[in-house]
Amino acid sequence: MKVFLDNCRTTRVLPEVAAVVQQYMVDKFARPDGLYESAEEIYDDLVSAREFFAKSINADSPEEIVFTSGATEANNLSLLGIARANKKNGNHIVISALEHGSIMSIADALKKEGFEVTVIPVDKEGFVKLDELKKSIRPSTIMISVISVGHFVGSIMPLEEIGKIVKSQDHKIYFHTDAAEMYAKLPVDVKKINCDLMSVSGHKFHGPKGVGFLYIKKGTKIQPVMYGAESFDKRRPGGENIPAIMGMKKAAELSFLNMEKALKELRRLQEYFINRVEREIDHVILNGPRGETRTPYNVNFSFSFIEGEAISLGLSMEGVEVATGSACASEKLEPNYAILAIGGDHERAHGSIRFTFDRFTTQEQIDYTVEKLKSVVSWLRKISPIKSHT
Amino acid sequence: MKVFLDNCRTTRVLPEVAAVVQQYMVDKFARPDGLYESAEEIYDDLVSAREFFAKSINADSPEEIVFTSGATEANNLSLLGIARANKKNGNHIVISALEHGSIMSIADALKKEGFEVTVIPVDKEGFVKLDELKKSIRPSTIMISVISVGHFVGSIMPLEEIGKIVKSQDHKIYFHTDAAEMYAKLPVDVKKINCDLMSVSGHKFHGPKGVGFLYIKKGTKIQPVMYGAESFDKRRPGGENIPAIMGMKKAAELSFLNMEKALKELRRLQEYFINRVEREIDHVILNGPRGETRTPYNVNFSFSFIEGEAISLGLSMEGVEVATGSACASEKLEPNYAILAIGGDHERAHGSIRFTFDRFTTQEQIDYTVEKLKSVVSWLRKISPIKSHT
Amino acid sequence: MLKYTELVLDHFKNPRNLGKIENADAEATEGSIACGDMMTVYLKVEDDRITDIKFESYGCAANIATASMMTEVVKGLTLEEAKKLNWKEIVERLGGLPQVKYHCSNLAVDTLRKAIKEYEESLARK
Numbered sequence: 001m002k003v004f005l006d007n008c009r010t011t012r013v014l015p016e017v018a019a020v021v022q023q024y025m026v027d028k029f030a031r032p033d034g035l036y037e038s039a040e041e042i043y044d045d046l047v048s049a050r051e052f053f054a055k056s057i058n059a060d061s062p063e064e065i066v067f068t069s070g071a072t073e074a075n076n077l078s079l080l081g082i083a084r085a086n087k088k089n090g091n092h093i094v095i096s097a098l099e100h101g102s103i104m105s106i107a108d109a110l111k112k113e114g115f116e117v118t119v120i121p122v123d124k125e126g127f128v129k130l131d132e133l134k135k136s137i138r139p140s141t142i143m144i145s146v147i148s149v150g151h152f153v154g155s156i157m158p159l160e161e162i163g164k165i166v167k168s169q170d171h172k173i174y175f176h177t178d179a180a181e182m183y184a185k186l187p188v189d190v191k192k193i194n195c196d197l198m199s200v201s202g203h204k205f206h207g208p209k210g211v212g213f214l215y216i217k218k219g220t221k222i223q224p225v226m227y228g229a230e231s232f233d234k235r236r237p238g239g240e241n242i243p244a245i246m247g248m249k250k251a252a253e254l255s256f257l258n259m260e261k262a263l264k265e266l267r268r269l270q271e272y273f274i275n276r277v278e279r280e281i282d283h284v285i286l287n288g289p290r291g292e293t294r295t296p297y298n299v300n301f302s303f304s305f306i307e308g309e310a311i312s313l314g315l316s317m318e319g320v321e322v323a324t325g326s327a328c329a330s331e332k333l334e335p336n337y338a339i340l341a342i343g344g345d346h347e348r349a350h351g352s353i354r355f356t357f358d359r360f361t362t363q364e365q366i367d368y369t370v371e372k373l374k375s376v377v378s379w380l381r382k383i384s385p386i387k388s389h390t
Numbered sequence: 391m392k393v394f395l396d397n398c399r400t401t402r403v404l405p406e407v408a409a410v411v412q413q414y415m416v417d418k419f420a421r422p423d424g425l426y427e428s429a430e431e432i433y434d435d436l437v438s439a440r441e442f443f444a445k446s447i448n449a450d451s452p453e454e455i456v457f458t459s460g461a462t463e464a465n466n467l468s469l470l471g472i473a474r475a476n477k478k479n480g481n482h483i484v485i486s487a488l489e490h491g492s493i494m495s496i497a498d499a500l501k502k503e504g505f506e507v508t509v510i511p512v513d514k515e516g517f518v519k520l521d522e523l524k525k526s527i528r529p530s531t532i533m534i535s536v537i538s539v540g541h542f543v544g545s546i547m548p549l550e551e552i553g554k555i556v557k558s559q560d561h562k563i564y565f566h567t568d569a570a571e572m573y574a575k576l577p578v579d580v581k582k583i584n585c586d587l588m589s590v591s592g593h594k595f596h597g598p599k600g601v602g603f604l605y606i607k608k609g610t611k612i613q614p615v616m617y618g619a620e621s622f623d624k625r626r627p628g629g630e631n632i633p634a635i636m637g638m639k640k641a642a643e644l645s646f647l648n649m650e651k652a653l654k655e656l657r658r659l660q661e662y663f664i665n666r667v668e669r670e671i672d673h674v675i676l677n678g679p680r681g682e683t684r685t686p687y688n689v690n691f692s693f694s695f696i697e698g699e700a701i702s703l704g705l706s707m708e709g710v711e712v713a714t715g716s717a718c719a720s721e722k723l724e725p726n727y728a729i730l731a732i733g734g735d736h737e738r739a740h741g742s743i744r745f746t747f748d749r750f751t752t753q754e755q756i757d758y759t760v761e762k763l764k765s766v767v768s769w770l771r772k773i774s775p776i777k778s779h780t
Numbered sequence: 781m782l783k784y785t786e787l788v789l790d791h792f793k794n795p796r797n798l799g800k801i802e803n804a805d806a807e808a809t810e811g812s813i814a815c816g817d818m819m820t821v822y823l824k825v826e827d828d829r830i831t832d833i834k835f836e837s838y839g840c841a842a843n844i845a846t847a848s849m850m851t852e853v854v855k856g857l858t859l860e861e862a863k864k865l866n867w868k869e870i871v872e873r874l875g876g877l878p879q880v881k882y883h884c885s886n887l888a889v890d891t892l893r894k895a896i897k898e899y900e901e902s903l904a905r906k
């Protein structure tokens with residue numbers, strides 16, 4: 001049996017989505033700026049895709065959607081673009097401790113350009129500390145960027161509260177959220193959140209890789225990161241990747257279909273999984289929150305006394321594919337920052353395993369995973385010199 | 391009959407290529423950085439793709455290939471990246487008058503960052519004037535960027551000569567070429583050219599949209615344009631678009647297969663087309679060079695006394711899809727800069743039509759095109775108030 | 781991307797009142813080859829009424845279609861009525877035009893007005 005539980009890293013493209021991509025690659029392949037019939041149709045499709053995405057997040061207008069090559073590019077356009085375009089108003093940027101690596105790297109790059117960055121801590125469950133956020137705001141703060149859903153520990157961030165805080169300041173602060181783990185997975189509404197910018201990635205919800213979009217609220221002052229010709233949109237030059245955009249649209253449509261029902265079933269499976277693991281394996285710690293404030297797509301456990309790379313490799317040998325926060329599995333041999341941010345120590349990061357579902361995950365797959373997990377964990381614990389578990 | 395002759399704008403993805411993309415979307419969809427079996431295989435595929443592209447341009451090492459979302463991004467990374475990383479050595483950049491719109495826009499953006507840009511004129515056939523190029527070089531020159539093949543008028547640039555000039559200077563100048571219209575269409579060899587950087591786009595040779603690469607010679611000092619995590623390559627962050635990369639590889643493999651034979655046949659068709667038009671339609675001007683120094687994929691004619699948008703719309707109604715350099719067809723109502731650059735006046739730009747072939751273009755399609763062209767041109771000339779043609 | 785209505789495409793493909801009038805009462809050309817937009821209008825006038833009108837065009841599809849529509853509208857109108865025609869009306873009658881093409885309809889109206897002026901000046905000279 002093969003159980004892919006690393007859906008937070010990427011997802012399988014659905015056959016229906018692949019069929020749309022195929023159609024736009026082979027048949028409707030023209031560029032929308034041609035002066036001929038086949039181009040016209042594609043122009044219309046692109047316009048309708050933009051409208052679809054705008055509506056799907058409750059944006060005011062299709063012009064607020066800029067297609068990009070993914071969430072990484074959307075994050076770059078957002079942070080570099082806002083910072084550079086608004087530096088006359090201030091040089092201070094606020095991000096959370098649970099941001100995606102891309103936001104972290106962009107923030108580092110902005111420091112080199114003279115910006116100051118405050119990293120807001122999160123609590124033990126992985127929620128941004130709102131009082132710390134409030135305290136961090138200065139007259140020179142021009143932007144706050146908070147991830148929508150902690151991609152390691154699954155905490156759904158209090159975005160509406162953050163939006164209110166940002167809005168209640170007497171100077172303009174741009175509020176960006178990286179919604180790669182939220183869009184088309186949970187309900188999203190930019191008006192409710194009160195955000196100015198939102199990054200989305202296609203391959204996180206069974207859409208194609210290499211495509212995403214950035215929502216940019218009308219009136220936002222932003223500088224492009226790249227320059228060019230032949231585009232719908234000056235903010236992102238280059239020919240649009242229409243097959244991927246249309247595929248992403250199809251994937252989103254399929255996600256929104258019966259989303260409520262799918263989420264309910266996912267929640268049930270998530271609870272079932274957590275319960276079984278906690279009941280059937282000793283010395284486990286659930287990383288991140290429980291209940292409604294945790295995304296139903298994510299479960300993250302630390303297994304004491306053993307190491308995550310070994311666990312994940314052991315699972316992989318049984319067909320179960322997961323991620324780990326172990327330093328041993330990281331390029332720089334650093335323990336996972338998200339586990340440290342929620343107050344975990346190196347050991348907890350060391351033994352952490354992230355299981356991320358998609359909406360097709362089944363009970364059978366969960367049962368299989370629990371069985372394999374039990375045997376891999378008990379085997380590794382037998383090997384382990386740390387005896388406190390006996 | 392439908393005849394698509396705007397292949398310089400984009401091409402149809404071949405079914406064999408679409409099948410590869412499909413496979414990597416639906417089956418081999420994992421990311422290469424996962425710690426499990428399905429990721430490993432994909433990592434290997436990515437490595438082999440990099441090796442393939444490196445070899446295909448005679449690069450020294452796979453590390454010299456950076457995958458991007460297309461040639462626009464490759465051009466941005468190249469020009470912005472070199473300029474920003476090397477500004478201590480000088481602030482002067484040289485480009486040609488026939489660069490792609492993206493290079494023009496990037497050069498404009500660099501001017502705002504304090505760089506000086508010299509635009510080298512081209513001669514009447516569309517070749518960079520080498521003496522002007524030599525004269526333009528200053529001690530502060532850090533980069534020269536020349537398009538490989540003029541995308542409007544088809545002139546194959548004297549890249550080797552330019553490479554020699556650049557190399558013979560006593561200070562380091564980076565030489566970049568935008569090879570979007572050359573790679574996988576004509577033989578390419580970065581060692582022969584002596585270039586440091588080369589931009590390539592997948593959708594120009596029946597590969598997917600939204601993918602390309604930049605060749606960056608080892609030792610090149612370059613600054614990223616975007617920042618992030620999860621990448622093979624610090625110079626271009628974000629998860630690699632593996633389905634598109636593997637599709638581009640397939641498309642390139644198919645292009646290189648029997649390339650010589652395909653080029654011979656294309657040359658024959660090109661000559662045949664030029665001959666028929668020149669013999670059967672009065673008052674036409676071939677824009678760009680004749681013979682071996684013109685890319686066999688491009689024919690560009692100006693039809694006197696009539697306007698290009700009307701010609702292309704008339705042709706489109708008969709199923710023939712082309713591009714025009716008429717001001718009336720441009721967003722800013724400006725005549726095509728390439729026609730002006732080769733010494734044409736507004737009128738010549740006005741009546742210019744670009745026909746661009748792919749390697750599947752047939753004689754039957756050419757014959758059909760000539761017939762339709764004859765009737766559209768003669769009809770529009772009847773309407774025209776300009777009397778000199780009677 | 782330029783999007784034309786069916787009616788624009790029809791007027792482009794089958795322009796009404798195309799050509800020249802051999803002994804026209806007035807003739808006017810507006811625009812220039814250099815800027816690309818150019819059009820000639822020929823008028824036949826009887827009792828201050830336009831009895832015949834024809835045009836020639838060196839321009840884009842919008843140029844041809846707006847000229848064609850203009851001639852259809854003004855044929856049979858008095859000169860005073862014809863003078864009042866504005867470009868918006870032509871655009872409306874064609875079911876709209878891309879904004880970047882509005883100037884083409886302007887050219888059609890300008891050329892018509894110039895031809896009428898030409899006619900009135902030729903009368904005055906008599």
Ligand SMILES: Cc1ncc(COP(=O)(O)O)c(C=O)c1O
Pocket residue numbers: 008009069070071072073100102147151178179180181200201202203210211212620628629
């Ligand atoms: C929260 C978050 N942001 C950004 C990204 C990067 O997305 P993309 O692969 O589209 O660049 C990811 C996925 O890795 C993510 O989980």
Ligand SMILES: Cc1ncc(COP(=O)(O)O)c(C=O)c1O
Pocket residue numbers: 230238239398399459460461462463490492537541568569570571590591592593600601602
């Ligand atoms: C010479 C040249 N450079 C760059 C590009 C842009 O390529 P891409 O669509 O991959 O960004 C094109 C195609 O439009 C081109 O012809």
Ligand code: FES
Pocket residue numbers: 327328329
């Ligand atoms: S124990 Fe081997 S890398 Fe950590």
Ligand code: FES
Pocket residue numbers: 717718719816817818838839840841842843881884
């Ligand atoms: S004649 Fe040039 S835009 Fe219409």
